[in-house]
Amino acid sequence: MTTPTPAGPSDFIRELVAADRAAGKHAGRVVTRFPPEPNGYLHIGHAKSICLNFGIANENPGGICHLRFDDTNPTTEDPEYVEAIQEDVRWLGFDWHDKLFYASDYFERLYGFAVTLIKKDKAYVDSLSADQMRDYRGTLTDPGRNSPFRNRPVEESLALFERMRAGTFPDGTHVLRAKIDMASPNINLRDPVLYRIRHAAHYRTGTAWCIYPAYDFAHPLSDAIEGITHSICTLEFEDHRPLYDWVVAETDAPHRPQQIEFARLNLTFAVMSKRKLLELVEKNLVAGWDDPRLPTLKGLRRRGVTPDAIRAFCEHIGVAKRDAVVEMQLLEHFIREDLNKRSPRVMAVLKPLKVIIDNYPEQTVEELDAVNNPEDPSAGIRQVPFSRTLYIEQDDFREDPPKQFFRLAPGREVRLRYAYIIKCVGVVKDPQTGVITELHCTYDPETKSGASHEQRKVKATIHWVSAPHAVPAEVRLYHPLLTADLSKVTPDQDWTHYLNPQSLERLADCVVEPSLRGVQPGTRVQFERQGYFCVDPDSSAQTPVFNRTVSLKDAWAKIEKSQRLR
RNA sequence: UGGGGGAUCGUCUAGCGGUAGGACGCCGGCCUUUGGAGCCGGCUACCUAGGUUCGAUUCCUAGUCCCCCAGCCA
Numbered sequence: 001m002t003t004p005t006p007a008g009p010s011d012f013i014r015e016l017v018a019a020d021r022a023a024g025k026h027a028g029r030v031v032t033r034f035p036p037e038p039n040g041y042l043h044i045g046h047a048k049s050i051c052l053n054f055g056i057a058n059e060n061p062g063g064i065c066h067l068r069f070d071d072t073n074p075t076t077e078d079p080e081y082v083e084a085i086q087e088d089v090r091w092l093g094f095d096w097h098d099k100l101f102y103a104s105d106y107f108e109r110l111y112g113f114a115v116t117l118i119k120k121d122k123a124y125v126d127s128l129s130a131d132q133m134r135d136y137r138g139t140l141t142d143p144g145r146n147s148p149f150r151n152r153p154v155e156e157s158l159a160l161f162e163r164m165r166a167g168t169f170p171d172g173t174h175v176l177r178a179k180i181d182m183a184s185p186n187i188n189l190r191d192p193v194l195y196r197i198r199h200a201a202h203y204r205t206g207t208a209w210c211i212y213p214a215y216d217f218a219h220p221l222s223d224a225i226e227g228i229t230h231s232i233c234t235l236e237f238e239d240h241r242p243l244y245d246w247v248v249a250e251t252d253a254p255h256r257p258q259q260i261e262f263a264r265l266n267l268t269f270a271v272m273s274k275r276k277l278l279e280l281v282e283k284n285l286v287a288g289w290d291d292p293r294l295p296t297l298k299g300l301r302r303r304g305v306t307p308d309a310i311r312a313f314c315e316h317i318g319v320a321k322r323d324a325v326v327e328m329q330l331l332e333h334f335i336r337e338d339l340n341k342r343s344p345r346v347m348a349v350l351k352p353l354k355v356i357i358d359n360y361p362e363q364t365v366e367e368l369d370a371v372n373n374p375e376d377p378s379a380g381i382r383q384v385p386f387s388r389t390l391y392i393e394q395d396d397f398r399e400d401p402p403k404q405f406f407r408l409a410p411g412r413e414v415r416l417r418y419a420y421i422i423k424c425v426g427v428v429k430d431p432q433t434g435v436i437t438e439l440h441c442t443y444d445p446e447t448k449s450g451a452s453h454e455q456r457k458v459k460a461t462i463h464w465v466s467a468p469h470a471v472p473a474e475v476r477l478y479h480p481l482l483t484a485d486l487s488k489v490t491p492d493q494d495w496t497h498y499l500n501p502q503s504l505e506r507l508a509d510c511v512v513e514p515s516l517r518g519v520q521p522g523t524r525v526q527f528e529r530q531g532y533f534c535v536d537p538d539s540s541a542q543t544p545v546f547n548r549t550v551s552l553k554d555a556w557a558k559i560e561k562s563q564r565l566r
Numbered sequence: 567u568g569g570g571g572g573a574u575c576g577u578c579u580a581g582c583g584g585u586a587g588g589a590c591g592c593c594g595g596c597c598u599u600u601g602g603a604g605c606c607g608g609c610u611a612c613c614u615a616g617g618u619u620c621g622a623u624u625c626c627u628a629g630u631c632c633c634c635c636a637g638c639c640a
Contacts, residue, residue: 010580037640073639130638139636141568175638185569187636196638215640236634239570261571263633268577274640316589318579320572323633327577330590336602345600375603417600449599461599528600551602 011319013260017056017230026229030063032056033228034089034096035103035219037070038081038203040274041289042088043296044310044331048265051314053232054094066226067096071104072218074202082203084289088297093307103213103222104204110213111165113221113251114176114194118157122250123194124150125160126177133175136182137190143183144190150179164197167210171197176211180246188243192216220244224253231257234264235321265317266325269482269552270295276486276495285499286481290538292547293481293503303478303549304524304534309338328480332551339524339532344372344379347417347463348512348527348546350475352391354438354467357422360388365466368418368449384513386419389467391511393529396462397439399427406459408439415461417528421447463528470511474541475533477505478549512544519544 021028032053036046057065067089071077089096117123126149128136138144152160157176164174176195184190194217199210220243223231231244238261248256271277272295280286280294290298300310313334317326347370366386373379392408401409408414413423426440447456484498516525522537525546531554533546 035640039640070640076639133638134636137636139568142636143568144636172638177638187569189569190636193638198638212638214638219640235571237640239635241570263572316578320579322572324578327590330578332602333590340601340603345603347600374600415599419599458599463600526601526603529602530600531602554602 011262012321013052013230013232013262013319014056014059016260017060020229021060028062029227029229030057030060031066031227031229032063032232033066033068033223033226035068035070035222036085037073037076038078038085039073039076040081040278041084041296041298043272043277043294044267044270044300044313045265045272045295046088047092047297047310048314048317048319049232049234050089050092050094051311052262052319054089054096055315056230056232064099065094065096066099066101066228068101068103068222068226070215070219070222071102071202071204072213072215074198074200074205074212077203079203084298091297091301091307092310099226101222101226102204103218104202106218106222106225107205107209107213109225110218110221111211113253114161114213114217115158116251117178117194118154118161118176120250121154121179123157123176123178124152125157125164125174126150126191127160127174130172137187138182140187146182147177147191150182150191161195164195164211165209167199169197171199173197178217178243178246178250180243186239186242188216188240189246192243216240216243217247220247220257220259221251221253223257224248224251224255227255228257231259233259233261235261235323237261261321262319263321263323266323267295267328267331268325269328269480269486271481271486279496283496285496292476292478292549302534302537303547304339304343304532305335306338306342306524309335312338328552332553336532339526340375343524343526343532345370345374345528346513346516346525347384347465348473348475348510348516348530348533349391349393349463349465349470350507350510350527350530351394352465352470352509352511353394353397353436355390355392355422355464356438356440357388357390357443358425358440359442362388364388365469370418382515384418384515385466385469386416387466387468390416390464391467391470392416392439392462392464396460397424397436399436407462408441408460413458415447415449415458416464417461418449419464420444420449421456421458465511465513467511469514471514471517471544473510473512473516473544473546475507475510475546475548476536477507478547479503479505479555480550480552510546512546516544 034050034053054065057063126147128147136145175193177191180189182190193214195211198212201207241259244259289296290302292299292303313331367383368386369381370384397408398405408424410424413421415421420443422441422443424441428438430437481503482498483500519535521535523535526532533548536545536547539545
């Protein structure tokens, strides 16, 4: 029997957690953690992990998810990122309560665990250079060789490790290594580095330390210290798991967390690697980490995406172990679906063309009823002013209309949304340039929108804004940043030439209906026939700035169109 | 060529020995007082070869392909 897709999210990790609870493992407790390194801003890929970890904690009674900063590398980390990451997790709608931790808070305890290991002769101070170590490590197919320092007496390692901490040695002269097996087929087990010397100021511990624990040492022990039950990470750590377990076991840590791996999120046409995102920001190829063209949470927020849409997307894509590349169209679908429900429809003209209704009284202003959201009757109606002089979209008029063009043209009729049917009776051009400067139309007073009698048919309805009431606005259209799939680009290849140099289009002469005067930053609206816009949440400009990210489909259509014209 | 993982519509994902389901996408139609909206219909998949079985996407065997690992990054 085929069963329909279950209503709630379910995946192998949730099943495993459920099985552990049922078996009474960890006394039925569920403790997860989201452990970012504060070396960049969070993006949609992190959202998958956040939704998973916090989601599992929320779904299980008494479950909790810690937020832990994995800040063990002083050279890449910055408090700016710590702040931004916390904002983003909260914005996404998750709460770590009082469970905010820093791996750097464990430095003293971690040092103690390391000393324990040395005393058990399970770790030693190695004095090989980095190059020598690489040489001794062997290759994928050849086993490694023992370091000449591997059998250093425990007392000597202990003393050396103490002096490493004291700052006696320069960077790179010594490391602390686990004593496991240099011939292991798993390279991670060939005496991995546990501590390295780094004379660098840490953003939290300052210069208190000049040795820093490596991920493979700090992470399992941080999990153990915090009583994490399920340590969920991405696939590339699968062959670190034996080391993870080794560290927890050999240090006699107070608790045995379990590492579980899942496939990270890849999105087509999105720059997701922190290295590349950093490069974009540092080379000023984008305006910052919150540039709406970026898949960062801050960027998505500025283009009007809601946390609800991101969470719905993350739930839908599922959790599995196979490598996956999700299509951008799927993300866009969830964004549209969400925005459709919540964004009021308003009228705006992006490229204005003046229209004068010759037979409409000069001083008259009518207030016409407009529906705020056809999908949500509770959103109600508003009034929009109508007058003799209007703006319509330049694209809605063609002097010489092609076959499939049904909007305004000389002698033709269209309906003005919420208003009257008008007919174009005259075209005024600049005598110098020949550019159309205004249209003259007549209106039919019998055709007012909502009038119950005799429905006249017109081929098209267009939007408009009353000129004397129009509110000036700026619109920024963000096209997809990339025109190629970056996953095909090798790490050392220059990838920035794939960026679309025309990815930002600024339209300065836009007008919007008066109901948008003084609208709050962050407000999401749908412009009639133009798509979803968000009043830039972080803009302090006098005139409202509307952001819109152009969908892949539209972007491609535009590219094709421009190619046809050539 | 060592080790660790993974293969189901174009893309994600379900299935746990009994007619391969959902979503996105795409195609067609309807709607037309806006649509990047809505409604209706259609499309395409079990990596290969053997075996076990009444019956295999599911179990077994062999193979193929893809991903990850040789940082004193995480």
